[in-house]
Amino acid sequence: MAAADKSGPIADAAVADLESIRVQLDREIRRALLRLNTAPGEDTLIKAQGRVAAQVAAQIDAAMKVRGLTAIEGVLRDRAIESALAALGGVDLPVSVTTEVNAILKSQTKDIADVFNDASSTIRRAIALGTTTSASLSDLVDGVAGVIGTSVTRAQAAVDASVMAAGRTAVIRAATEAADGIVNLVYLYSGPKDSRNRPFCRVHVGKALTESGIAQANNGQGLPVDAFAGGYNCRHVWSPMTMAEAQRRRIEILE
Amino acid sequence: MSIAVTRSGGPPRVPLERIAKLMATLAPGLIRERTGDGLDVQDRPFVAYSRDYLLAKTSAGRNPGVNLTVTNGLLGSVAAVSVVVTEQGFTIVIAPGAGTSAATQFVDGVARRTGKRSPTHSVLGAIHHYGRGQMPARPWLALSPKDMTSLMRQLLDAGIAIPLRGR
Numbered sequence: 088m089a090a091a092d093k094s095g096p097i098a099d100a101a102v103a104d105l106e107s108i109r110v111q112l113d114r115e116i117r118r119a120l121l122r123l124n125t126a127p128g129e130d131t132l133i134k135a136q137g138r139v140a141a142q143v144a145a146q147i148d149a150a151m152k153v154r155g156l157t158a159i160e161g162v163l164r165d166r167a168i169e170s171a172l173a174a175l176g177g178v179d180l181p182v183s184v185t186t187e188v189n190a191i192l193k194s195q196t197k198d199i200a201d202v203f204n205d206a207s208s209t210i211r212r213a214i215a216l217g218t219t220t221s222a223s224l225s226d227l228v229d230g231v232a233g234v235i236g237t238s239v240t241r242a243q244a245a246v247d248a249s250v251m252a253a254g255r256t257a258v259i260r261a262a263t264e265a266a267d268g269i270v271n272l273v274y275l276y277s278g279p280k281d282s283r284n285r286p287f288c289r290v291h292v293g294k295a296l297t298e299s300g301i302a303q304a305n306n307g308q309g310l311p312v313d314a315f316a317g318g319y320n321c322r323h324v325w326s327p328m329t330m331a332e333a334q335r336r337r338i339e340i341l342e
Numbered sequence: 343m344s345i346a347v348t349r350s351g352g353p354p355r356v357p358l359e360r361i362a363k364l365m366a367t368l369a370p371g372l373i374r375e376r377t378g379d380g381l382d383v384q385d386r387p388f389v390a391y392s393r394d395y396l397l398a399k400t401s402a403g404r405n406p407g408v409n410l411t412v413t414n415g416l417l418g419s420v421a422a423v424s425v426v427v428t429e430q431g432f433t434i435v436i437a438p439g440a441g442t443s444a445a446t447q448f449v450d451g452v453a454r455r456t457g458k459r460s461p462t463h464s465v466l467g468a469i470h471h472y473g474r475g476q477m478p479a480r481p482w483l484a485l486s487p488k489d490m491t492s493l494m495r496q497l498l499d500a501g502i503a504i505p506l507r508g509r
Contacts, residue, residue: 265363270500282403322414326371
């Protein structure tokens with residue numbers, strides 16, 4: 088084992104996909120905002136354009152749902168499944184893993200929906216305020232672009248959390264299947280040990296758990312430990328090793 | 343970037359597919375643990391961080407070791423991304439994933455998220471492995487001699503004894 092290839096076998100699709108969604112969303116919402124009337128020759132929004140403003144807000148709401156939420160959900164699903172497939176070495180997903188990945192997707196989709204609903208409300212409020220105070224259209228456009236950017240960044244975090252969770256789940260299932268009947272495996276709680284560790288992570292990092300130990304563990308966050316480890320956005324992962332190797336290395340095993 | 347582990351030789355007692363899957367399960371953790379312990383692909387300590395970066399990292403309460411880790415996104419994403427079994431043997435490709443981590447800056451003794459995302463872990467991994475600009479190479483993505491020994495030992499735990507080679 089000496090060198091590594093320079094090209095990555097997995098495409099950097101999630102980042103590119105989300106950026107493309109952000110650009111499309113931004114473009115569509117800018118177009119909608121331009122329906123707001125401005126004073127001739129000025130950038131100032133005209134007061135009392137309630138009906139147009141309501142239509143624009145509704146159009147933006149729809150764009151956020153279709154261009155934003157639905158599209159990002161698609162990326163989320165694809166990337167999580169790709170992550171699980173990667174952890175399984177590219178073989179077909181067993182039903183048990185598919186079921187667990189679907190449960191992860193359901194919770195993460197709800198988080199992304201909340202992000203986009205918050206963003207829609209913020210934009211609606213900004214439009215209402217702008218059209219009652221005769222604010223500048225360009226300020227409104229900039230503000231809305233900022234809201235979209237932040238929403239997509241938050242969505243990216245949810246996509247990444249799903250990718251990690253699906254990967255953790257698949258690692259355990261794949262290891263269980265690979266070791267079945269030929270060797271006992273344990274799962275090292277692997278990752279940084281520093282002042283940012285959650286209490287659960289501080290206790291478990293550097294120790295190994297059996298599969299039943301993982302099933303019994305409680306991270307206090309209401310999230311399954313096998314998929315989310317110490318909680319949402321946890322930095323730790325499971326590294327399978329044989330029980331005999333853990334014992335040789337004097338790693339504490341929690342059953 | 344990725345590495346490949348290949349097995350060749352006579353027929354083993356355990357089906358090749360089972361052996362390949364078991365190796366694909368065990369090998370990524372070895373790379374993660376060794377790198378997290380600050381050792382490169384030859385089991386030697388990584389080139390030290392610059393004084394400024396080390397100071398910033400430790401001031402922010404992070405582990406002072408040269409372990410390519412802030413969020414653990416890179417090492418956490420390492421997995422066997424493909425296992426191909428043929429009649430002659432098998433090849434397992436191990437690589438970092440395509441996700442991203444929160445981009446972090448160390449400012450005034452605190453690790454702050456910049457609000458942006460990092461390059462994908464596969465790109466970050468290559469930057470660390472080969473170095474870039476003033477950043478020295480810290481080769482990490484391979485099975486080191488000690489990783490190979492541990493892998494062989496764990497395969498023996500499963501009653502499997504096979505010759506391995508890597509590239």
